[in-house]
Amino acid sequence: MPLPFTPGGLIFDCDGTLADTMPLHYQAWRATLDRVGHPTLFTEEQFYAWAGAPAYEIL
Numbered sequence: 001m002p003l004p005f006t007p008g009g010l011i012f013d014c015d016g017t018l019a020d021t022m023p024l025h026y027q028a029w030r031a032t033l034d035r036v037g038h039p040t041l042f043t044e045e046q047f048y049a050w051a052g053a054p055a056y057e058i059l
Contacts, residue, residue, distance in 0.1 A: 015052070022051060
């Protein structure tokens with residue numbers, strides 16, 4: 001999408017510093033696990049305890 005101006009810089013929030021994306025990540029994990037037949041693989045509390053861990057470690 002073209003911008004009507006040239007930005008002077010960009011901010012990337014990759015770790016949730018500016019935006020709390022953990023609830024969205026949890027919803028995405030839940031939807032995926034539910035779809036593949038693992039609706040109770042881990043609890044929401046466990047998910048938040050793993051904050052910052054790479055997906056391959058969680059799996």
